[in-house]
Amino acid sequence: MMTLFKLVVQQKMPPKLGAFLLKHGFSKQAINNAKHNQGLILVNHKRRYTSYQLHLDDEIIFVPGREKRNVWLHPSNLPLAIVKETTNYLVINKPAGVLSIPSRFEDDSAVVNRVLGYFARKNQPDLKPHVVTRLDKDTSGLVLVGKNPIAHSRFSKISKTDFVKKYHAIVHGNFASDEAVGLIDAPIGRSSEAIERSVTTSGKKAQTQYQVLEQVDGASLVELRLLTGRTHQIRVHMQFLGHPLFGDQLYGIADGFQRQALNCYYLAFPDPFMQQQKIELKINDPLDMTNLWGKIKNSAS
Template identity: 70%
Template sequence: MTSLFKLIVQERDPKKLGPFLLKNGFSHQALNNAKHHHGMILVNHKRRYTSFNLRAGDEVIFISGEEKKNDFFKPSNNPVSIVLENKNYLVVNKPAGVLSIPSRYEDDDAVVNRLLGYFAQKGQKNLKPHVITRLDRDTSGLVLVGKNAISHARFSKIGKEKFVKKYHAIVHGNFAPNELTGLIDQPIGKKGSGVKRAVVADGKDAQTAYRVLDQVTGASLVELRLLTGRTHQIRVHMAYLGHPLYGDPLYGIQDGFSRQALNCFYLNFPDPFSQQKCKTIELNDPKDMQELWQKLINKEF
């Protein structure tokens, strides 16, 4: 399925069509697909080459070519919770226990697989999901997914710092009155040869902002915002503070909760298809985390 994108040339934009499209998030591969795989590029409704000289006010219409089918991605008929959908992208509420993208060993029921099944049910088998903001398997919450390679490329042109992701976590222990808000600025790197990470002197820069929302005896409900995107960042930083997440024995203890108590409840991002207007989406935490917190309040867990 091809997609149509319309842009207006501004005075400050590049003078030639090719650089203009690259600046606006269209990759070299997308330009090649438009040229050779049933797409086209129009300027003021006339077909043009990428060497064409533009003027301010010109209308550029980009009609994408068809993406190659990836046989590795298999459709799944398991349900997918769509929070927001338009012709360019979707936001999905991912449940815990589901991968964002298929892995070499589990290739049949990630968010990508479920979206392929969803597209097929709608008769849109040629759409190809591209995950833009992924979550770990056992983290629930909001995931932004492009519907095609061009959507993914245009989002990729936006600086990562402009994507605001906020999480709720339920952690062990209580915070002191002077520690109810803070910024954890500690580098994170690999620990050993496995998947485990740790705060290490030669790790990559990592910053997590947090504020405590509520506390009960032995447990705290915390809101966190990632300022960088390191592997297991929230889990590592909370453990570093002495407050590992419930359900996270890799960085804490076996406590009986079935998965790490972490949910991405808030997502804000610029929309490259609407003059950079921002979208904001916010959801309640899933049932398992709400029930865990209620049990902790009632001292039943």
Template identity: 40%
Template sequence: MTEFIWKYNGSAPIKVRTFIMGHGITRTLLKKIKYHGGQTLVNGEPSLVNRLLDAGDVVKVVLPKEPENDHVSVSNVPIEIVYEDPNFLVVNKPAGVASVPSHNYSDDSLVNRVKGYYLRQHYANQKIHIVTRLDKDTSGLVIFAKHHFAHSVLDKQLKDRTIQKTYLAIVAGRISSPHFEIYLPIGRVEGSFVKRQVIDSGKLSVTEAWTVCRLAKQTLLRVRLHTGRTHQIRVHMREIGHPLIGDWLYNPDDHSLPRQALHCAELTFYDPFGDQEIHCQAPLPADMKSYISLNKR
């Protein structure tokens, strides 16, 4: 089982519940620990969470075993691991692979592949927790948490916008500005489940971009999202007249790439278990590199 140990160094008495929630344990996880086979111990002895701690007390939290995702089938297609430790897994997803299973991609999404990897590694916890997702035809970095606690920690970072994701995108047209920001609201296109648009009734969305290099009739951008709307980069770039190369939905007349030229190249998040910042990088994939080479000035 997965366990965590903390020493209380404060001077005033504090409840176990308050102490461990201060380390990121959520109320939902507290209930799972209590009712589904976990444990909370103080100085090696089982303890209720309303017990008061004294200075020097050592608290151990043992997470309950998590049930497998029984509805998720196993794919043994290898994954490209960029980073892994006992709590987190970061994978470089290829274009053309869905992040999660769906009706159309039930057997070979990235989640299916990670499940196959967990089985091959004989991990005690076989539950798949995907934290960040990418569109099927967007390549790049995706974070998985290896247990409920790690997932809840990263969920909070997502809500607080402290997980930084940086993309590389090839867009139509030559952009003269070295740096720009886009502040435009995004909402659904009426009658479409998938497509989004800039619309006054949408949610404010903020995209920041830097020009990396200019090609003959295109531009390679480094892009950072300050909000997390569906298709945000694709919609914003189309709106300012520079849609992504190969984007079948927002640039349907361009067929120079079989998918949108978008790649999640960098990820940064905080690991509270190791008290460190994790920074991951994934190089530009071959199809985008080839496109840049063919379209240099």
């Protein structure tokens, strides 16, 4: 099935075709791919160069070119929990223990591999997944995946204010009553280790909102919202507060839980293909986290 985008110029003094496409979420790479790899850019059903001067009511048809196939990327038939699907994107409920994007060492079972397998089973082998919101391997929850580069480009232009990501985390320790809601505003940078991050004055701006939902002796259930997107941000910020996540082997303490107790349970964003229609998606926390919290509460009672 061929992906096709249709736009109508509504400006009285519009820019040239290339500038118009860039403004409407088509990246330079996508435009070049359409021009050179079996795509189409038509204005009023005629091929036009990107230097073409547009006019009011011009109709633009954009057909993305074929994307270069990554020969090292293999489709997988492992399970894929689809929460929402449209013509241009998927939202996946990723389990803990699964990479969002394959690495050099693990390239057969990531979300990207599973989406490729899903496309193949639907007889859509020309589609290529573009991960918009990735999660750490041992973080569970909602992952947004574009079906084409246009989706990735348009989603990347949505502001952090309008694109809401919320998480549930189970952390060590309790919060004082005047600290039950707060904003962690602490820059994060790379530490001496290749993977590990830390709060440092030389780091990049990082902000996380949090709210304590429930707490028992020695543990708290917290809701968090990312206002920036730094690597390991929630894990580093909670350690910085003195409340490391249960199961976090890099930033936490040994507690017997097998992965960081962190789940992206909520996504909300304006759909860039549906006249900015607001999309809200919410899932339950996975069984391992709900069992952990139940066990903690029972032990404290």
